[in-house]
Amino acid sequence: MSTTPALRVSRYLAISPAVGRRAFRMVYSTRSARSALVSDEDWTQVQQGHCEALPEALRQSLLEHKILVPESEDEQALVIAHNKAAIRDDDMLYLGISPSANCQLGCDYCGQQHENKRMDDEVMQGVMRRAEQKLARRQGYQRLQIGWFGAEPLLGLASIRSLTPRLQALAREHQLDYSAQMATNGVALTPKLFFELVEQHRVMAFDITLDGAREYHDRRRVTKDGRPSFDTILNNLRGIAADPRLAGCGASVFIRCNVDTRNHEGTLALVEVLREHDLLRHFRFYTAPVHSWGNDAHLGSLSQQRYAEFELELMARLIEAGQAPSLLPKALKPIVCMSVREEAELIDPYGEAFNCTEISQVPAYKEVRFYRLDDVRQPPAPVARPRPFADWNDRIQAGEVPCHSCRILPICGGKCPKHWTDGISPCPSIKHNIESRLTLEMVRLNRQGRLVNRSL
Structure with a gap:
């Protein structure tokens, strides 16, 4: 007999208020840059830790969107590892x-x-x-x-x-x-x-x-x-x-x-x-x-x-x-x-x-x-100078900048290493208005007749 793996809500989420007669919420994952429309009833089950009570198709969709994640998953470590791999494999x-x-x-x-x-x-x-x-x-x-x-x-x-x-x-x-x-x-x-x-x-x-x-x-x-x-x-x-x-x-x-x-x-x-x-x-x-x-x-x-x-x-x-x-x-x-x-x-x-x-x-x-x-007018130095910010993701992981605990890190990346070094916060506007953006997106979808869809 198969059992549902222990799941929890991701730390990298933004959630809109419930909107419309059917009371849907838009849940946006900054780890996947994808969103899902979830009924308020289903989201209440999620918040109460009853993920096993969700319809199977919805639970799988939330897993794919990284809205739900395995309970033991170290999300921040995975985000930093993903960033480093992208830099290493950059073509x-x-x-x-x-x-x-x-x-x-x-x-x-x-x-x-x-x-x-x-x-x-x-x-x-x-x-x-x-x-x-x-x-x-x-x-x-x-x-x-x-x-x-x-x-x-x-x-x-x-x-x-x-x-x-x-x-x-x-x-x-x-x-x-x-x-x-x-x-x-x-x-x-x-x-x-x-x-x-x-x-x-x-x-x-x-x-x-x-x-x-x-x-x-x-x-x-x-x-x-x-x-x-x-x-x-x-x-x-x-x-x-x-x-x-x-x-x-x-x-x-x-x-x-x-x-x-x-x-x-x-x-x-x-x-x-x-x-x-x-x-x-x-x-x-x-x-x-x-x-x-x-x-x-x-x-x-x-x-x-x-x-x-x-x-x-x-x-x-x-x-x-x-x-x-x-x-x-x-x-x-x-x-x-x-x-x-x-x-x-x-x-x-x-x-x-x-x-x-x-x-x-x-x-x-x-x-x-x-x-x-x-x-560039001179012959290259025998030993290349260290590149500033080559260790940027390590600095984030070590907690040297507030990005360490920020829910928008996967879609922001830290914004500007230089500004942080200068003592100036470069945080993007979406950090402060993401829930309102979700509501505005739902209004736009409603005008297009697409609000009935469960995922986007």
Whole structure:
């Protein structure tokens, strides 16, 4: 006679209030990034420890979703082991490249110091040597991904045009898939240049910043000589959206709004502007709190709780506007950022290599050698410098950061090792509004007539 194994509720859960006439709850597992709709009656049985009383199909579904787990299972150890395995087995070589140290804008919260310096031939040759050494040192890569960063990468367009064919040839030589992404202020991103970058340089994802509607954006994201930039960026986006090539090019465009106490109201107004110009149909929109880049910009941010509340209002507005914002992560985050990838790094216009994108050109870190890995213009050191945060998951497991006991660890990964090191909590908004996101998701499902389903 078979017996039901002893089960318990996972520590990595979020549970909505009971909703609707049939009193369903949405239960979301951050260990599986999956959710299930469970009747309030059945969930009461679970809470009371009567898992054996559940219908067999429901019990198996909750086990598969990791909502229920074996009583003896050490969940945190399994999460950390999963993260380490993902890093060990990572098949993507990621290289961030900053082709220019300059930027047209003088955003008041930016921590970088800009100079009229572009990546020269010596540094570009060092980039190629560096990539070749990495591919020779480690087997098993399937992909080569380039992240074009700044200051403003489009001010180093000549270097992008020079490096891309060489990087693509290197990828072909090693039988790797090649792609690139770009973070840009959008000022120089005309439709003509956008499609050159997509079609010739395989830049398949763009992150473009608008910090609220015009009056809000133009108070903070102005050119170095004080001129506004909102209309230039918006017109570029409109031109890209109007081009028939966009639908079939495969590129993703994300409009990012950096939020603090000065512009959060303008963010909602920006949604209306984007809807008015029919841009939400073509591009994805998201917000991020202004954070420290070696400065005190984070002091002007909304509190984490207030930002989480603001974000819910924004998500509801986006749903009304016809866009489907991602309310719940659909995937785990075992690799939190480039800093924990074994070979990933950012190379700046001066030839210096770092394993964090927020160190180069920041005066606060100029004398801090902790993050500096190498100078690509020089022969490689006989012994590689230790990579900061290579032990990040061990630090979490040892309880050195609050992530140790956090229920969203599997979908967050610790968010930002550097910020924790700087003494700044980088916890994402979902930590504070996940139950409300679940309720909002249930409302959306109800409108779609899908609330009767038991799992998602």
